Amino acid sequence: MPVNFTPPLPEQLLPIKGVALGTAEAGIKKPDRKDLLVITLDECTKVAGVFTRNDFCAAPVIVAKEHLLSLNSLCSIRALVVNTGNANAGTGEGGITSARATCAELARLLGCNTHQVLPFSTGVIMEPLPLERIIAGLPAAVADLKTDNWFAASQAIMTTDIVSKAASKQVSLNGATATITGIAKGSGMIHPNMATMLSYIATDAALSQPLLEEIVRYAAENSFNRITVDGDTSTNDAFIVIGTGRAGNSAITDNESAEFAQLRDAITEVAAQLAQAIIRDGEGATKFITIQVEGGKTRDECLKVAYAIAHSPLVKTAFFASDPNLGRILAAIGYAGIERLDVNRLRLYLDNVLVAEKGGRAEGYLEQDGQRVMKQPEITVRVVLNRGHASTTVWTCDLSYDYVKINADYRS
Amino acid sequence: MPVNFTPPLPEQLLPIKGVALGTAEAGIKKPDRKDLLVITLDECTKVAGVFTRNDFCAAPVIVAKEHLLSLNSLCSIRALVVNTGNANAGTGEGGITSARATCAELARLLGCNTHQVLPFSTGVIMEPLPLERIIAGLPAAVADLKTDNWFAASQAIMTTDIVSKAASKQVSLNGATATITGIAKGSGMIHPNMATMLSYIATDAALSQPLLEEIVRYAAENSFNRITVDGDTSTNDAFIVIGTGRAGNSAITDNESAEFAQLRDAITEVAAQLAQAIIRDGEGATKFITIQVEGGKTRDECLKVAYAIAHSPLVKTAFFASDPNLGRILAAIGYAGIERLDVNRLRLYLDNVLVAEKGGRAEGYLEQDGQRVMKQPEITVRVVLNRGHASTTVWTCDLSYDYVKINADYRS
Numbered sequence: 024m025p026v027n028f029t030p031p032l033p034e035q036l037l038p039i040k041g042v043a044l045g046t047a048e049a050g051i052k053k054p055d056r057k058d059l060l061v062i063t064l065d066e067c068t069k070v071a072g073v074f075t076r077n078d079f080c081a082a083p084v085i086v087a088k089e090h091l092l093s094l095n096s097l098c099s100i101r102a103l104v105v106n107t108g109n110a111n112a113g114t115g116e117g118g119i120t121s122a123r124a125t126c127a128e129l130a131r132l133l134g135c136n137t138h139q140v141l142p143f144s145t146g147v148i149m150e151p152l153p154l155e156r157i158i159a160g161l162p163a164a165v166a167d168l169k170t171d172n173w174f175a176a177s178q179a180i181m182t183t184d185i186v187s188k189a190a191s192k193q194v195s196l197n198g199a200t201a202t203i204t205g206i207a208k209g210s211g212m213i214h215p216n217m218a219t220m221l222s223y224i225a226t227d228a229a230l231s232q233p234l235l236e237e238i239v240r241y242a243a244e245n246s247f248n249r250i251t252v253d254g255d256t257s258t259n260d261a262f263i264v265i266g267t268g269r270a271g272n273s274a275i276t277d278n279e280s281a282e283f284a285q286l287r288d289a290i291t292e293v294a295a296q297l298a299q300a301i302i303r304d305g306e307g308a309t310k311f312i313t314i315q316v317e318g319g320k321t322r323d324e325c326l327k328v329a330y331a332i333a334h335s336p337l338v339k340t341a342f343f344a345s346d347p348n349l350g351r352i353l354a355a356i357g358y359a360g361i362e363r364l365d366v367n368r369l370r371l372y373l374d375n376v377l378v379a380e381k382g383g384r385a386e387g388y389l390e391q392d393g394q395r396v397m398k399q400p401e402i403t404v405r406v407v408l409n410r411g412h413a414s415t416t417v418w419t420c421d422l423s424y425d426y427v428k429i430n431a432d433y434r435s
Numbered sequence: 436m437p438v439n440f441t442p443p444l445p446e447q448l449l450p451i452k453g454v455a456l457g458t459a460e461a462g463i464k465k466p467d468r469k470d471l472l473v474i475t476l477d478e479c480t481k482v483a484g485v486f487t488r489n490d491f492c493a494a495p496v497i498v499a500k501e502h503l504l505s506l507n508s509l510c511s512i513r514a515l516v517v518n519t520g521n522a523n524a525g526t527g528e529g530g531i532t533s534a535r536a537t538c539a540e541l542a543r544l545l546g547c548n549t550h551q552v553l554p555f556s557t558g559v560i561m562e563p564l565p566l567e568r569i570i571a572g573l574p575a576a577v578a579d580l581k582t583d584n585w586f587a588a589s590q591a592i593m594t595t596d597i598v599s600k601a602a603s604k605q606v607s608l609n610g611a612t613a614t615i616t617g618i619a620k621g622s623g624m625i626h627p628n629m630a631t632m633l634s635y636i637a638t639d640a641a642l643s644q645p646l647l648e649e650i651v652r653y654a655a656e657n658s659f660n661r662i663t664v665d666g667d668t669s670t671n672d673a674f675i676v677i678g679t680g681r682a683g684n685s686a687i688t689d690n691e692s693a694e695f696a697q698l699r700d701a702i703t704e705v706a707a708q709l710a711q712a713i714i715r716d717g718e719g720a721t722k723f724i725t726i727q728v729e730g731g732k733t734r735d736e737c738l739k740v741a742y743a744i745a746h747s748p749l750v751k752t753a754f755f756a757s758d759p760n761l762g763r764i765l766a767a768i769g770y771a772g773i774e775r776l777d778v779n780r781l782r783l784y785l786d787n788v789l790v791a792e793k794g795g796r797a798e799g800y801l802e803q804d805g806q807r808v809m810k811q812p813e814i815t816v817r818v819v820l821n822r823g824h825a826s827t828t829v830w831t832c833d834l835s836y837d838y839v840k841i842n843a844d845y846r847s
Binding site: 076077078079080110112113114115117118147148149257258336340343348349350351353354356357358361364366379381382383384422423424426427428 | 488489490491492522524525526527529530559560561669670748752755760761762763765766768769770773776778791793794795796834835836838839840
């Protein structure tokens with residue numbers, strides 16, 4: 024079960040003016056489960072996204088980027104369509120044709136242009152998209168469209184997720200109240216770079232397109248990119264921020280304004296909550312681990328140390344076993360590839376317990392204190408490098424028997 | 436059980452003139468198991484080594500490097516001492532003192548200088564070395580010294596290894612027969628960078644010190660460094676090559692001579708056999724996987740692709756499940772970080788079966804053919820990048836339930 028995470032109740036997810044959502048059972052891979060989501064956007068809605076940087080990027084990613092680029096100020100994105108059960112990745116030219124055909128059919132049903140629809144897919148890769156089933160399922164999803172449908176939407180995009188992930192938040196912008204609601208899916212956690220992560224966050228706040236682009240990058244950098252390796256992403260990853268501009272605030276156009284910072288931070292908070300939910304629901308996860316690296320020369324070297332710890336299977340199995348195996352953490356720091364690291368200067372903490380310093384076990388450290396921390400479902404590993412003022416935080420989970428089981432059985 | 440690997444019989448391991456080996460039960464961590472090895476070398480023996488590049492390097496590594504550097508042409512290494520059960524890593528100044536004290540005591544017993552002894556340790560890290568037990572065990576190991584003791588030596592250095600690893604080979608050098616015998620330990624395989632690898636290879640061939648240094652680097656690069664990430668090594672890794680010069684060949688001093696190439700290749704072959712044995716005995720391994728990357732612009736980019744595949748837990752669990760999950764392999768290639776990779780040009784083979792090309796599943800590829808290959812205990816993944824003439828090979832194993840079990844229970 025997910026670590027300290029309960030999905031929000033449907034009524035806790037606030038509708039966003041200008042956004043409607045509808046789901047359907049298209050039978051793409053398994054019967055009797057919702058596997059198709061349509062999101063429609065009122066006219067003049069702004070959309071910005073960041074996508075996977077994997078060289079093998081899936082057909083829907085190629086088409087979504089194409090459609091986003093082809094729009095001009097007179098013509099906005101009117102719909103998103105997401106299917107689970109099949110990622111339409113590694114499917115060659117046929118995959119592109121299928122992604123375009125999906126958009127064309129939804130455009131026909133909604134009365135807009137094919138380029139105004141963005142397609143997304145997640146599921147097994149290298150298998151042809153069952154286009155007919157998706158097309159056959161679209162009318163039901165369209166018939167289901169309603170504004171208070173975020174909870175159903177969060178459920179329809181699940182794959183190996185155990186729980187659905189969604190969050191809402193409100194922020195006051197110069198007197199007007201703006202609402203932010205988002206959903207996400209993803210749970211393949213040991214190397215998240217290969218497990219599809221999809222997230223859609225919408226706000227009714229009014230702001231300019233360049234500022235929306237700035238927010239999507241900033242929010243990704245401080246949420247979903249903190250649970251994955253820079254530049255290493257799956258074939259299908261996408262994070263979309265939608266701004267409908269219907270909150271009644273005067274449009275934000277200055278990225279130095281207080282309103283901009285408020286909105287950016289609120290959206291980032293929702294994104295971070297969703298990103299953490301992905302880790303809490305990590306495949307086979309039994310522990311939620313926060314890795315804080317401080318006192319580095321640059322943020323980049325802090326990230327290297329954090330990811331070396333977060334990606335070490337030996338460290339992750341030790342967390343699973345509640346074993347305060349300091350040596351494995353120190354060895355990971357040692358091979359992180361930091362230039363001229365003086366291991367005698369760094370300090371390592373498990374929560375507030377100083378466990379290592381001066382190149383070895385800290386004086387006065389008792390294994391029982393480390394053990395106590397390691398038994399908790401939430402653990403903070405804090406590394407103080409003592410060579411500069413940069414810092415970063417990364418979130419990860421442990422590596423359990425169940426991780427192997429889930430991933431060995433995935434296709435059966 | 437190890438994948439297609441049977442340890443050699445004691446009589447298959449050929450003695451090396453000038454090298455004697457003795458083992459003992461010092462009770463360092465567990466009773467009733469050999470955990471101490473002493474290797475003595477006759478006078479004028481040449482020794483060269485490569486060590487971990489981890490910034491956290493263990494006390495014995497620091498001392499061994501110091502002793503190797505302090506020697507001059509008049510004074511040679513006379514002994515090596517290896518203990519299991521405790522890695523003497525992350526033990527601060529006290530650890531250095533203990534490593535030096537071990538050398539001093541063995542030097543006293545053998546009648547040589549402390550600097551003529553190299554210490555090695557493997558086992559749990561961050562725990563103080565039980566120096567008294569090691570010192571108490573040394574006389575028994577010295578009393579056991581004999582030249583035909585390589586098999587017992589290979590057993591005494593095992594930790595989580597299921598089988599001992601050793602190999603012998605002979606090579607004719609201008610009429611004289613030179614013998615090569617080596618042993619190795621190591622089995623923590625998913626990220627070998629954190630699992631100690633120790634290997635000692637001795638030959639009676641006569642050659643100059645600079646050429647021995649060249650051979651140790653070449654052999655490491657084409658064996659143990661092909662099962663690990665460049666520069667990412669554990670706290671204790673060491674690979675030592677010993678040349679006693681007693682084979683009767685005229686000493687090799689020219690690195691362009693045929694004899695040099697013959698000797699270098701024979702030693703590298705023994706090293707590769709030992710390195711592969713480490714993978715075959717990988718923790719929880721059920722499959723031995725060879726990853727060949729060809730047609731790259733540089734060897735470095737071939738290595739990046741090979742390691743991206745070899746380190747992906749998703750790929751490794753698919754091997755465990757005998758699942759020809761091409762998508763996971765392609766996604767790993769896609770995030771390997773190669774500049775301007777055109778995924779439409781590469782070809783992917785499982786053994787001789789062409790499974791992917793043109794960015795997707797190969798035409799005519801049948802899943803049953805991929806399945807047949809994946810069910811074998813030995814699998815070759817071949818990636819043809821089609822953008823240059825460089826190539827490389829990396830060996831790895833799958834990721835099973837047992838890997839998690841072994842590493843979660845390691846200290847209990």
